[in-house]
Amino acid sequence: MKAVIILAVLLAAASLGAHTNEIFPVLSADGQSYTNARITHTTPASALIEYDGGSVQIALSNLPPALQRKFGYDPTNAAQYLADKKQQEIATRAAVAKRQADYEKALASLAGTNQPIRILSVNGYAGFLKCTVQTKEGTREVCVSQLPDSVRDFISQLNQRRSDVAAYEDRVDNYVRAAKTADAVAPTAVGVTDSDSANALMNQRAQANLMLVTADDMQKQLAKMKADLAAMESELVDKTTVIAFPTGQSWDGSEIWVCTGLP
Numbered sequence: 001m002k003a004v005i006i007l008a009v010l011l012a013a014a015s016l017g018a019h020t021n022e023i024f025p026v027l028s029a030d031g032q033s034y035t036n037a038r039i040t041h042t043t044p045a046s047a048l049i050e051y052d053g054g055s056v057q058i059a060l061s062n063l064p065p066a067l068q069r070k071f072g073y074d075p076t077n078a079a080q081y082l083a084d085k086k087q088q089e090i091a092t093r094a095a096v097a098k099r100q101a102d103y104e105k106a107l108a109s110l111a112g113t114n115q116p117i118r119i120l121s122v123n124g125y126a127g128f129l130k131c132t133v134q135t136k137e138g139t140r141e142v143c144v145s146q147l148p149d150s151v152r153d154f155i156s157q158l159n160q161r162r163s164d165v166a167a168y169e170d171r172v173d174n175y176v177r178a179a180k181t182a183d184a185v186a187p188t189a190v191g192v193t194d195s196d197s198a199n200a201l202m203n204q205r206a207q208a209n210l211m212l213v214t215a216d217d218m219q220k221q222l223a224k225m226k227a228d229l230a231a232m233e234s235e236l237v238d239k240t241t242v243i244a245f246p247t248g249q250s251w252d253g254s255e256i257w258v259c260t261g262l263p
Helices: 002-014 065-070 075-113 149-185 195-233 236-240
Strands: 024-029 032-042 046-051 054-059 115-125 129-135 138-145 241-251 254-261
Touching: 024 046, 032 054, 115 138, 115 149, 115 236, 138 241, 149 195, 149 236, 236 241
Parallel strands: 138 254
Antiparallel strands: 024 032, 032 046, 046 054, 115 129, 115 241, 129 138, 241 254
16 A cells, blocks of 8 residues: 555656646635636645736645646645655754754854954955954954944944045045135235226135135034044944954855854
8 A cells, every 4th residue: 555655646746846828817726716827836735826916825625626637636645745745844954953053062162262353344245244354363354153233333334434534535625725726816806996896806705715714614524524533443443353263164265253242
């Protein structure tokens, strides 16, 4: 009897993934109606239906009898398929759990090599965060696991602030030069008797004076931005130092380190 069941399952598996190009204007199954439905994939126990509202997977036993026959539905085969699938899922979960346990055991054995390291930059992500770090052996690029968000955020904010200051400094330098040039060439209305000419000269002088005031305000703002940046830079070492240890493994050509916390 067992051989017969196995043969039946093998025959059902041969039709695994069977589908039909037939489109059903309305397909009733499992107490639901599906418009413009097409069966795109089957297993010995289920069918995948695509229809106007999306897709749904239902048991073959819930299809109309004609479609059950078309896709070779057999209750015994379906039960065996589902039992085998469940065993496979159990085995997969057990294997994943074992790998995780082995990994955690290996990490625990290495935790004694904890040391403070500085995260100098976060260079990207490729399975792990790629970081340039400073360890007691020197500066290198490594893969870092479990890097605290606070460290990543601080580095990102610091880099953004550096960029903002550099961009604003260029803008200020250009504006100050323009203001000085405008001041140097702006005449005064002294000695000019024609009212229209005098007004034009006075307006030009007023514009130059306004540019000088604006340039002074911009320089003050730049000084404040630099002071804020300097305050942030003074926290750099404290904010980017973590406790970590090398795992002895590598990823994408770089050694993997695991962070265990902050100093």
